[in-house]
Amino acid sequence: MNFYSTAKLRLIGALAIGSLLAACSSVPIRTGQVSKMQTAWVVIGENGQAIARAITTDTTCPALVQDGKAASMNIRAAADTLPLRKTASKPEDSKPSTFPVLTCEAALLASTKTASIAGRDLPIPKPVAQKIIVIGDTGCRLKVADNYFQSCNDSEKWAFREMVETAARFKPDLVVHVGDYHYRENACPEGNKECAGSPWGYGWDTWQADFFTPAHALLKVAPWVVVRGNHETCVRAGQGWWRLMDPRPLKRGRDCVDEGNDMRGDYSDPYAVPLGRAGSEQAQLIIFDSAKVPIKPLAKTDAAYQLYMEQFKTVNALAESADFNIFIDHHPILAFAAERKKDGPLNIFPGNLAMQDIMQTLNTTRLFPSRVQATLAGHVHLFQALTFSTDHPVQFVAGNGGSSLDTPLPIPLAANSTPYTEARLDFFSNSNEVGFMTMEREQHSWKIQAWNKRGKLITECRTQGKKTECKNK
Numbered sequence: 001m002n003f004y005s006t007a008k009l010r011l012i013g014a015l016a017i018g019s020l021l022a023a024c025s026s027v028p029i030r031t032g033q034v035s036k037m038q039t040a041w042v043v044i045g046e047n048g049q050a051i052a053r054a055i056t057t058d059t060t061c062p063a064l065v066q067d068g069k070a071a072s073m074n075i076r077a078a079a080d081t082l083p084l085r086k087t088a089s090k091p092e093d094s095k096p097s098t099f100p101v102l103t104c105e106a107a108l109l110a111s112t113k114t115a116s117i118a119g120r121d122l123p124i125p126k127p128v129a130q131k132i133i134v135i136g137d138t139g140c141r142l143k144v145a146d147n148y149f150q151s152c153n154d155s156e157k158w159a160f161r162e163m164v165e166t167a168a169r170f171k172p173d174l175v176v177h178v179g180d181y182h183y184r185e186n187a188c189p190e191g192n193k194e195c196a197g198s199p200w201g202y203g204w205d206t207w208q209a210d211f212f213t214p215a216h217a218l219l220k221v222a223p224w225v226v227v228r229g230n231h232e233t234c235v236r237a238g239q240g241w242w243r244l245m246d247p248r249p250l251k252r253g254r255d256c257v258d259e260g261n262d263m264r265g266d267y268s269d270p271y272a273v274p275l276g277r278a279g280s281e282q283a284q285l286i287i288f289d290s291a292k293v294p295i296k297p298l299a300k301t302d303a304a305y306q307l308y309m310e311q312f313k314t315v316n317a318l319a320e321s322a323d324f325n326i327f328i329d330h331h332p333i334l335a336f337a338a339e340r341k342k343d344g345p346l347n348i349f350p351g352n353l354a355m356q357d358i359m360q361t362l363n364t365t366r367l368f369p370s371r372v373q374a375t376l377a378g379h380v381h382l383f384q385a386l387t388f389s390t391d392h393p394v395q396f397v398a399g400n401g402g403s404s405l406d407t408p409l410p411i412p413l414a415a416n417s418t419p420y421t422e423a424r425l426d427f428f429s430n431s432n433e434v435g436f437m438t439m440e441r442e443q444h445s446w447k448i449q450a451w452n453k454r455g456k457l458i459t460e461c462r463t464q465g466k467k468t469e470c471k472n473k
Contacts, residue, residue, distance in 0.1 A: 037062065038101060039212045040117040042108065042125070042223040044174070045247025046271040050108040050125045050223055054117050055204075055212070055244070061104035066112045073104040073117075076250050077243040085259050087202070088235045093144050093186045097239050098203040103250075125223045126173045128276030133172040133218065134437040135163070136330075136378030138401035139183030139210040139231070142200055150404050151194035152184070152209075159434040160402030161214035163453040167436045168217035174275075175222045176285070178378035179229025179330035181211045181245070182237035183403055207240045214402075225273055228291045229330040229378060234262040263303065266292045270311055272318045278441050284322040286315055286372070288329040290355065297357040308358050316362060319369035324446075326439075327368060327393070331355065332377040334367070334395035334419045335384045336430075338409050348409060351395075351419035365422035368393050373466055374446075381406040383435060383450045385459050386419065387427040387468045394461065394468040395419070396448065397430075398437045405432040427470045429459045 038055040045051055052064050054073060061073040079100050087094040108115060108124070115122040138160045140152035151157035167175075184206045188195035199205035212219070232241035238256035242265070254264040268289045275283040288311065298305040319325045333356060337349040359367040368375065374394050381404065384397035399406075409430050418425050435452040445464035451457055461470035 037118045037120070038208065039216070039219065040120050040122065041219040042115075042122050043245070043247045044125065044223050044225050044273050046273075048125070048274045049247070051247055052106050052108055052115060052117060052122055053244075054104040055101050056104065057101055059102070061102060062118045064106045064108075064115065064117055066109055066115045068114075071106065073106040075102055076105045077103040082239055082257055085257070086235060087185075088233075089144065089186055095201045096203075097201060098205070099240075099243060101204050103243050123220070123222045126276070128278055128441070129173040130278075130441050131170065131172045131174075132275075132439040133167045133170060133175045133222070134178065134376060134396070134398045134439060135167065135175070135218075135401040136178035136227075137180040137229070137381050137399040137403045138177070138215070139181055139403055140195070140198070141183040141404045142186050142188055142195055142198060143183070144186040148404065149188055149192055149195050150183070152188075152198045153194055153196065157194070158402055159453045163402060163434050163436055164215055165217045166451070166453055166455045168221050169455070170438060172218075172222045172438070174225065175218050176225045176328065176376070177227060177401075178328060178376055178398055179227045179291070180231040180378060180399075180403065181229070182207060182231050182240065184210050185236065202237045202240055204240070207237070207244060225285060225287065225328075227287055227328050227330055227378075228268070228289045230291050233291045234259065234265045238265055267304075267307055267311075270314045270318060272321060274322070275441075279443060281324050281444075282322045283324040283326070283441070284318075286318050286325055286327045288315060288327065290329040290331045290352075293331055293352060294354050295349075295352065297354050305358065308355070309361070312359055312362050316369045319371045322371065325369070325372045325374075327372045327375040329355075329375075329377055331379050332384070332395060332397050332419070333359070333375060334388075334392060334423060335377065335380060335386055335397045336409055336413075336417075336419055337380045338382075338407050340407050346407060346410070348413075348417070356420055360422075366391055367420070374448075374463060374468070381432070382408060383429075383431045383433075383437070383458065384409075385427065385429045385448075385450065385461055385470050386425060387461070387470055389424045389426040390422065391466065392420070392423045393466075394463060394470075396437060398450075400432060400435050402434050405434070408432040429470060429472050431458050433458065 036058040040054040063070040081098045084096045140158045141150040234256035256265040273285040331352045378399035381399045386395045433452040440447045448461040450459040457473045
């Protein structure tokens with residue numbers, strides 16, 4: 001039976017869609033009009049709750065079919081054009097955010113074996129995530145303030161899609177994005193053929209071009225854990241972040257619509273995503289929203305300082321729930337950043353000082369709870385791997401997902417270089433090739449590998465307990 005034909009829908013008259021689907025459960029179920037479906041995927045939230053999401057231009061949400069049973073999805077966000085608010089750009093370089101789509105969602109049952117939306121099969125979370133893909137900083141940068149306009153129309157110069165298609169062939173159980181999905185903030189200058197015709201601003205058309213369309217191959221093969229970056233703060237793409245991405249409920253007041261509520265919209269509590277038990281080891285991800293964290297330490301009287309302090313107390317409590325914890329935020333805490341101004345020297349900066357200052361108050365010189373053995377981040381547009389002879393977790397940076405790449409740091413680094421005063425660097429590797437990471441569970445360890453966009457191995461590490469050893473390929 002073809003549910004896409006308007007003529008046939010008229011023939012069934014008053015027959016309820018739900019009853020019809022139940023009667024036809026022995027044949028492939030197709031609910032809704034595929035032509036109106038923009039995308040469908042699965043995002044993982046607190047305590048590992050899987051949530052099916054769909055974006056449609058239809059006026060009603062499609063049905064989610066789980067193990068042959070159909071039920072309507074809920075509207076997360078209705079189609080709307082949001083009023084222009086203060087943004088990171090000048091008023092003349094900003095515009096209202098238009099979302100001519102419904103965002104729909106529904107929880108996946110833990111027992112679900114198969115699920116689909118409008119005939120599109122959804123990836124089902126596995127009880128134990130054996131192979132994880134990690135990517136970050138993926139969008140195509142269009143920014144007037146930096147006078148930087150990346151070549152969005154050139155798949156070599158903006159290679160996010162190619163990287164995604166390579167990563168999808170690894171058949172991961174889970175995908176982790178460490179933040180910064182959206183970069184097309186301002187209009188492409190007239191006459192610039194490299195980005196001509198690109199959408200811009202913070203509405204659906206830009207989110208679709210910058211993320212959902214090029215990410216399709218990975219959205220199709222595995223559930224996602226999404227981490228918020230500084231490009232998704234309220235003055236930037238925060239409205240889209242809350243409507244489209246974040247696994248938690250969309251609530252008025254933290255949706256980044258009214259800038260008077262930005263203290264609610266820009267901060268959200270940490271949560272854990274269980275990865276299942278392999279052997280005797282229970283592993284989990286701890287997701288931390290660092291989108292608004294500054295570079296320099298905050299004053300202890302600052303409201304953000306107090307807020308982050310409480311959130312890191314939550315991190316400490318969450319870490320007690322698993323033997324092996326991977327802390328994930330957007331801003332690297334134990335890595336480096338590099339900046340070269342025109343014709344100037346390469347300046348190298350340590351890890352985020354604001355977060356280090358707060359974390360050492362709770363966990364002294366280690367910064368992290370004792371059960372955190374690894375930490376992932378993005379923000380710096382490089383791949384980095386750092387291990388320490390001191391008792392600090394291994395740090396990986398996966399900020400090389402396709403956005404304009406940073407200048408690589410020199411190897412070897414200057415003597416006694418460290419991202420944190422109490423940490424002693426043991427191994428350092430970095431690359432400014434577009435690429436991704438894999439994290440694969442073995443019997444008693446983790447194998448972590450960095451790959452370029454075509455699948456060439458760059459660096460390999462093995463982590464067992466608190467010990468990590470790495471080597472470049």
